[in-house]
Amino acid sequence: MVPHNDVSATAAEGLSALVVCPSCDALYRMPQISPGEDAICHRCHRVIAAPRRRAGMQIISLAAASLVFLVATLFFPFLKISAAGLHNATSVLDVVLAFTNKELALLVLFTAGCILAIPALRMGLLLYVLVPLVFDHPPRPGARSAFRLSERLKPWSMAEIFALGCAVALIKVKDLAQVDFGPAFWMFAGLVFLVLQVQRNLCSRSVWDALDQDPALARPAPVEDHRA
């Protein structure tokens, strides 16, 4: 990116032509990047914008699919254990309900939140924000707050960490008993993959630009056709 040094041009172009690096405050004129390219901060190397072709539609499909997987994950057996003729199959709901002995109730809420509630909420919020944008409707009320919340929840969505946790847990009990994957495990693996794909396609600056379209100015620029 070319550093923005000519401040006098600022007023003429309008502030919306500028972009600031959220990590280091460096100011740039929004470069012309085509879908598939990344705008990277010159000095701290943070990715500032990364528009993707047809990102809006892809994110909608991925998010909708991930919600289906998420619901399915809840109810099917996740892991099956057997030892000396005794069996136990556990679903994700059971994992969440495991911490029922009083002082660990907080941990129940936390585990449930990180692996189910927050990923579900994020995907739901993204659908709420992006569906109207992609189909050329005006944004829903509260779409801006919804998208901001979704972005802020990103580090708290821990489905992929839970997936690695499963692997460790399997090895920990392998001396104790025989453990097998249930159908929900594979759905959960699919969920993790879909959530990571959503992440890869989502360019927050592009969404903000699309949300910022003033209907009065009528600048046509759907999400996937973002020029900057």
Next chain:
Amino acid sequence: MSAGRDVLTARDAGLVGCRDCTRVWPAATTTCPCCGSALMSRDRRALQRVWAWWLVALICYVPANIYPMLRTSTLGSVSQDTIVGGAITLAEHGSYSVAAIILLASVVIPTLKFIAIAYLALSVARPSSARQRRQHMLYETVEYIGRWSMIDVFVVAILSALVHLGSIASIEPGPASLTFALTVVFTMISAQSFDSRLIWDQLEDEEDHARAP
């Protein structure tokens, strides 16, 4: 490498940048007209929040290491494992790689994270060094890796949900699982409270001094 030298910041331009939507506005703006988040050119008070969360996390980290993480009962005998004890047990059973993952996620990463956050918070309070690039990389690493410490908590959750085989084997979570989860949460909030723009300001301030006759 004189990175920041040719870089104009939003503050230099009399503007304030929004960290959520990357738009810029005149410096007096307090709420971003685009996304509605609070705007602040530099958040110096954030350092207090960083230290407050850091301290709470450290306090939680003590019981997390002392109390048992899980309680395993097999055929009448009950064993309790702390974080480190659990890793040692795993290593004794020959699962060196898993023991290494647990040690890395539950001991090495949290410890390094405490040191890294403290170092960053101290180094921006005393502007002198010209190590912005490395400090920034350290910050990004801390933000990225911190959440993976949660793995041990999830392992406890999975095991205690799964292993209910009556008298043959059953596993219950111990109190350390809660305090360790809190440790990870608080260090995450502490790192998020840190305003990484402060790292880069040092260089600019130094250059201003250098340029002045």
